[in-house]
Amino acid sequence: MTRRLLTVCAALALIAVGAAGCTALLTGGKKKDPEKAGLEIRAHSSSSEPRQDIDMDINERIKGQLDAHPVLIYIKGTPDFPQCGFSSQAVAALKACGTAFAYFNIFDDEEVRQGLKSYSNWPTFPQLYVNGELIGGADIVIEMYKSGELKPLLEEATAPA
Numbered sequence: 001m002t003r004r005l006l007t008v009c010a011a012l013a014l015i016a017v018g019a020a021g022c023t024a025l026l027t028g029g030k031k032k033d034p035e036k037a038g039l040e041i042r043a044h045s046s047s048s049e050p051r052q053d054i055d056m057d058i059n060e061r062i063k064g065q066l067d068a069h070p071v072l073i074y075i076k077g078t079p080d081f082p083q084c085g086f087s088s089q090a091v092a093a094l095k096a097c098g099t100a101f102a103y104f105n106i107f108d109d110e111e112v113r114q115g116l117k118s119y120s121n122w123p124t125f126p127q128l129y130v131n132g133e134l135i136g137g138a139d140i141v142i143e144m145y146k147s148g149e150l151k152p153l154l155e156e157a158t159a160p161a
Contacts, residue, residue, distance in 0.1 A: 058115035065112075066132040069102040070157040074116055075126040078105055086138035090126040093145035099154040130157045 066072055071094075077083030079091045094101050106113040106125055117123050120134045128135040130153055135141065144150035 058111055059119055062112065062115055062119050063132075065104060066129050069129075071099065071101040071128075071130055071154055072104065073101060073126050073128045074104045074106050074112075076106060079103055083107065084125075086124075087126045090128060090138040090141045093141050093150060094128075094154070096145065097151040097154050099151070099158050101154070130154065 073090060073094065075082060075087035075091060077087055079095070082088035082091055091103075104112065106116070113125075116125075116127060120127055122134060122137065124137055126138055126141070128137075128141050135144070135153075141150065144153070
């Protein structure tokens with residue numbers, strides 16, 4: 001009950017400061033410049049203005065995101081405030097490995113959310129990619145963590161060249 005209350009209080013605090021409608025890209029718990037990341041940080045709005053990236057094919061956008069990050073997980077919510085149990089469990093496994101990873105909140109971009117389903121031929125979220133290759137969803141990530149396969153895979157992907 002205390003954890004739930006803290007989550008609700010944190011969400012209310014974000015709303016109060018106007019940050020609730022924004023997404024952020026984190027890498028290993030540290031903020032990363034979104035320009036370098038290839039992902040955008042944008043506020044939600046009801047504006048009918050066209051998005052700047054509307055001309056870019058969704059598959060190209062997804063490929064660009066994957067090319068920019070050796071470890072990228074598409075989740076519902078954020079690592080600090082996951083919006084579903086599966087995303088929470090997958091993020092917990094990644095954090096337990098202690099390697100840097102990037103995330104994308106699929107609730108912030110419906111086009112990416114729908115596009116990923118056909119791009120990966122994987123209908124559910126989360127989706128973990130390592131070096132541009134789909135590893136799988138929460139069940140696979142958790143199984144790999146338990147078997148000891150996940151940490152070496154992540155370490156190899158994030159090792160300096």
